[in-house]
Amino acid sequence: MKNQLKKLAPFALVGILSGATTFGAINYFNEEQNNTDFSYFTTSGKNSIPAGLNGSSSDNFVKASKTTVPAVVTIRNYQNNTPSSGRSMDQDIFEFFFGEGFRNNRSQRQEAPKDLPSGLGSGVIISPDGYIISNNHVVAGASKLEVVLSNKKTYTATLIGTDPSTDIALLKIEDKGLPYLNFANSDLVEVGQWVLAVGNPLGLNSTVTAGIVSAKGRNIDLLSQQSRTPIESFIQTDAAINKGNSGGALVNLNGDLIGINSAISSSSGYYEGYGFAVPANLAKKVVEDIKKFGLVQRGFLGVGSLDLSNDLQVKTYNQRNKTSLKSGKGIYVTDVAKNSGAEDAGIKIGDIITKIDNVNIDGFSDLSLAIGSKRPGDKVSVTYIRAGKEHKTTAALKDQKGNTSLRSKADLSVTEKIGGEFESLSDRVKVSYGLNSGVIARNIVDGGELSKIGVVDNYIIMEINGKPVNSQKDIENLLKNYKGTVSVVYLDEYGRATRRGFTMP
Structure with missing residues (x-):
C-alpha cells in the first residue's frame, strides 16, 4: 500500500492520505476504538452567545475576556545558538510564512544573547493540571520552553508532542488548579458570529481583539511548508492578529475555545485584516491523541483527489489528462490505493465524493478536515456520484501501513x-x-x-x-x-x- 500511496501525490493528498507520525508520552491502547471516548480535555456544553441577545455586546465581550485572559500564556522558545537552529528575537510563523519584510530586516539584527529567547508565542491552558495547547511552529527547535502566565508566574514546560500536519503542539507545566478553557464544538461556528482573539502580540501581554468569523474551511496552503501531509481547514477571522499571537485563543462570547490562532495573510507580516485559526475540534483530537497514545492517530481514506471547486486545478487536470471535467462542488477521485478503505468500500476512479458522514464536501478543505479528524479503524459514510447517480457506502479508514488498529510509539x-x-x-x-x-x-x-x-x-x-x-x-x-x-x-x-x-x- 505504501508504494501505491506515493503515486497519489498529485492533486492534494492532504488529510486524505495523511499519516505523519508525531511522538509524545508513551501509552498503548488497542481496544476497539469506534465510538470510544478518548476525551481528557473538556468540551463546553454551552451554545455560542450571539452578541446583543443576552445583555449588551460590550458586557459579553467583557465576560469572555475575563474568562479567557487568565488561561492564555506567553511561550518563550530558547534555542542553542547554532547555524541550524538560531532564530531572531520575536520570530514566529509570520516571518516563516509571510515575512519578506522580516527576512530583509533579519540580517540587520544581532543574534539574541543566550539568556534571551529566540522566539515568542502564545498558548492556551486546557486543563487545570497544566496541559497547554499551542502551535508547532512556536515550539519548533527549542532547547528549553518557558511559560509565563498572565499573573507573571513562570514555569519551565515539557514538550509532550507536536503535529506539523496541523501545526499543533501540546506542552505541560507542573501545577494544579490552573485557569483553563473548554473546547467549543467548532462545527457549530457560524460565519458572522462575534469572536475574540487573545494572545501576546508584539510583546503586549494579554491582548484581546474582537472581530467576526469571516469564513470557514479555508485552505491557504500554509502548512505545506512544514509538512508533506498538511490538514488545512482554517477558521478565518478579522479580529486583529499579529506577531506573537500564534498559539493563542480564538474564543466565542462564552469564552470557549473555537480555534488556535496560527497565521495571518499579509504582505507586511503584520495585521491586514485576515487571520486564521485551527478549528477546535481538529486541535482537540490532535492533543487527545498525543496525550493518550504518544502519537497522532490519523486515518487514510486512500484516494487521489481533484478539488472540483478549484477552477485552476480542474483546468490543469483537463490539460494534462485531455479530459473535460467541469468545475463545481465535490472531490473527483483520480486514483484509489490498493487495499485501502476506499477500495474496500467500492469507490472507483471517476467517482465524485459529495458528502462524508452526511456533511457536504464542497472542496478539498472539507474532505481534509473530515478525514483528518478521524483515526484508523473509524468508519465513515461516503456519498458519491457515479455516472450521474448518487450512491452511499461505508469506508473503514486505515493507517499508512494499511491497518485499522491503533498504534503506540513502541509499534513504530x-x-x-x-x-x-x-x-x-x-x-x-x-x-x-x-x-x-x-x-x-x-x-x-x-x-x-x-x-x-x-x-x-x-x-x-x-x-x-x-x-x-x-x-x-x-x-x-x-x-x-x-x-x-x-x-x-x-x-x-x-x-x-x-x-x-x-x-x-
Whole structure:
C-alpha cells in the first residue's frame, strides 16, 4: 500500500492520505476504538452567545475576556545558538510564512544573547493540571520552553508532542488548579458570529481583539511548508492578529475555545485584516491523541483527489489528462490505493465524493478536515456520484501501513521513529563521491529526528554510531531497541560532511 500511496501525490493528498507520525508520552491502547471516548480535555456544553441577545455586546465581550485572559500564556522558545537552529528575537510563523519584510530586516539584527529567547508565542491552558495547547511552529527547535502566565508566574514546560500536519503542539507545566478553557464544538461556528482573539502580540501581554468569523474551511496552503501531509481547514477571522499571537485563543462570547490562532495573510507580516485559526475540534483530537497514545492517530481514506471547486486545478487536470471535467462542488477521485478503505468500500476512479458522514464536501478543505479528524479503524459514510447517480457506502479508514488498529510509539519501526527512509547507493554515486559506503535519505519527515539535525531528501548518510551503513536494514539493525544518543555522519549536496546527533525516541 505504501508504494501505491506515493503515486497519489498529485492533486492534494492532504488529510486524505495523511499519516505523519508525531511522538509524545508513551501509552498503548488497542481496544476497539469506534465510538470510544478518548476525551481528557473538556468540551463546553454551552451554545455560542450571539452578541446583543443576552445583555449588551460590550458586557459579553467583557465576560469572555475575563474568562479567557487568565488561561492564555506567553511561550518563550530558547534555542542553542547554532547555524541550524538560531532564530531572531520575536520570530514566529509570520516571518516563516509571510515575512519578506522580516527576512530583509533579519540580517540587520544581532543574534539574541543566550539568556534571551529566540522566539515568542502564545498558548492556551486546557486543563487545570497544566496541559497547554499551542502551535508547532512556536515550539519548533527549542532547547528549553518557558511559560509565563498572565499573573507573571513562570514555569519551565515539557514538550509532550507536536503535529506539523496541523501545526499543533501540546506542552505541560507542573501545577494544579490552573485557569483553563473548554473546547467549543467548532462545527457549530457560524460565519458572522462575534469572536475574540487573545494572545501576546508584539510583546503586549494579554491582548484581546474582537472581530467576526469571516469564513470557514479555508485552505491557504500554509502548512505545506512544514509538512508533506498538511490538514488545512482554517477558521478565518478579522479580529486583529499579529506577531506573537500564534498559539493563542480564538474564543466565542462564552469564552470557549473555537480555534488556535496560527497565521495571518499579509504582505507586511503584520495585521491586514485576515487571520486564521485551527478549528477546535481538529486541535482537540490532535492533543487527545498525543496525550493518550504518544502519537497522532490519523486515518487514510486512500484516494487521489481533484478539488472540483478549484477552477485552476480542474483546468490543469483537463490539460494534462485531455479530459473535460467541469468545475463545481465535490472531490473527483483520480486514483484509489490498493487495499485501502476506499477500495474496500467500492469507490472507483471517476467517482465524485459529495458528502462524508452526511456533511457536504464542497472542496478539498472539507474532505481534509473530515478525514483528518478521524483515526484508523473509524468508519465513515461516503456519498458519491457515479455516472450521474448518487450512491452511499461505508469506508473503514486505515493507517499508512494499511491497518485499522491503533498504534503506540513502541509499534513504530526504526525509520518511522527517526523520520526517514533509505536507499542503497549505486556504484556510480559511490565513485562520484569517493565513498565505500552510505545510503541516500528519502522521504525525510518534517519535524522528525533526522530533519532536526539538518538531513533532507537526497543527502547521503555514511555512518550511524560510528559504523558504516549500506542499506536501510543496516540502520534498522543498528537502532532497533537502541536507547541513548545517535551519532550521524552525512554528506550534503556539496559533498560536505557533517556530524550531528539526536536522542533515540
